[in-house]
Amino acid sequence: MKIILSRKGFDSSFGRVASPIFKDGLMISLPIPADSSISYNMLSVPGRPGLTFPSLVSDLGGDMEKGRVHLDPDLNSEIYPPRDPAWNQLFGQSGIAQQHLENQKVDVDDLFLFFGWFREVENDVNGKYSYKSDAKDQHIIFGWLQVGKIWQPQIKPTPIPLWAEYHPHCEKGLNPPEPHNNTIYVAKDNLEIDSVKGSFPGGGVFKNFRDELRLTKPNQYKRSLWELPEWFYPIDPPKTPMTYHPSSEKIWSKKNGRTILQSARIGQEFVLDTEEYPEAIEWVESLFK
Numbered sequence: 001m002k003i004i005l006s007r008k009g010f011d012s013s014f015g016r017v018a019s020p021i022f023k024d025g026l027m028i029s030l031p032i033p034a035d036s037s038i039s040y041n042m043l044s045v046p047g048r049p050g051l052t053f054p055s056l057v058s059d060l061g062g063d064m065e066k067g068r069v070h071l072d073p074d075l076n077s078e079i080y081p082p083r084d085p086a087w088n089q090l091f092g093q094s095g096i097a098q099q100h101l102e103n104q105k106v107d108v109d110d111l112f113l114f115f116g117w118f119r120e121v122e123n124d125v126n127g128k129y130s131y132k133s134d135a136k137d138q139h140i141i142f143g144w145l146q147v148g149k150i151w152q153p154q155i156k157p158t159p160i161p162l163w164a165e166y167h168p169h170c171e172k173g174l175n176p177p178e179p180h181n182n183t184i185y186v187a188k189d190n191l192e193i194d195s196v197k198g199s200f201p202g203g204g205v206f207k208n209f210r211d212e213l214r215l216t217k218p219n220q221y222k223r224s225l226w227e228l229p230e231w232f233y234p235i236d237p238p239k240t241p242m243t244y245h246p247s248s249e250k251i252w253s254k255k256n257g258r259t260i261l262q263s264a265r266i267g268q269e270f271v272l273d274t275e276e277y278p279e280a281i282e283w284v285e286s287l288f289k
Contacts, residue, residue, distance in 0.1 A: 002110040003280055005270040008073060009116030010062060017062040018119035018137055025208040029116050029142045034070035036168045046078040059129040070168050073114055075143040076205045084163035089187035089203025091145050092169025094179045097268045104271040114143040115215055117223060137223040138216040145203035148188035154180050194281055196288045212287055224263045231279040232259040243271045
């Protein structure tokens with residue numbers, strides 16, 4: 001099985017602000033703006049009845065551009081109700097990023113772990129949200145999708161079911177259209193990973209922040225500096241490193257039984273093969289426990 005750390009949600013180019021962590025720990029990944037049939041006004045903020053994405057993004061100083069949203073990955077059934085009974089979690093990729101996944105032979109049973117840029121927020125007496133003055137920018141894992149099916153409608157005659165046609169990688173008539181290698185990853189019905197097999201859906205979100213979900217080294221203002229389990233270290237003994245992160249002591253180091261990584265600023269998906277890193281399975285299980 002391969003594990004793919006996939007960078008998604010608002011970033012310094014799209015949206016331009018961090019996704020929020022609320023006072024009670026609730027995390028909401030803000031989907032990026034892009035041309036689609038769905039607007040931010042059509043979405044619901046999970047766990048926050050009465051709060052809208054336009055008001056939240058406006059409060060935080062973000063940019064929704066024309067107000068249309070790229071709802072991808074789509075992992076939370078509550079964000080775009082009502083759902084068709086046949087709905088399942090979806091993630092789409094295309095272009096250079098998809099070519100990277102193909103080169104790494106990402107396939108059915110592999111696991112995407114989605115991470116993004118988050119920061120703690122607070123609200124004033126009027127209910128307006130802002131970032132806490134002492135809050136740090138962090139990269140945090142917020143969701144997952146274990147691949148059950150792969151659709152490539154421009155390559156293979158793949159009929160897209162009606163329940164999935166809303167998704168930006170399934171929409172017809174987009175201008176510009178998706179590249180030739182446009183690919184949609186469909187979640188399994190249930191997670192199939194060792195000790196957590198059958199206990200969780202094949203795709204979903206971690207609703208609340210926990211230390212185990214944080215990639216950024218604690219007490220750092222530089223969110224791209226990560227602290228990981230020691231087994232991530234690829235140099236001694238030599239192993240194939242997570243993609244986009246060459247085996248260089250300039251970017252990999254070890255300290256106090258942990259691996260410190262200067263994570264790449266480019267690349268959407270970082271792929272790790274559990275055949276070389278069998279400890280990764282137990283680490284994944286710990287995220288769900």
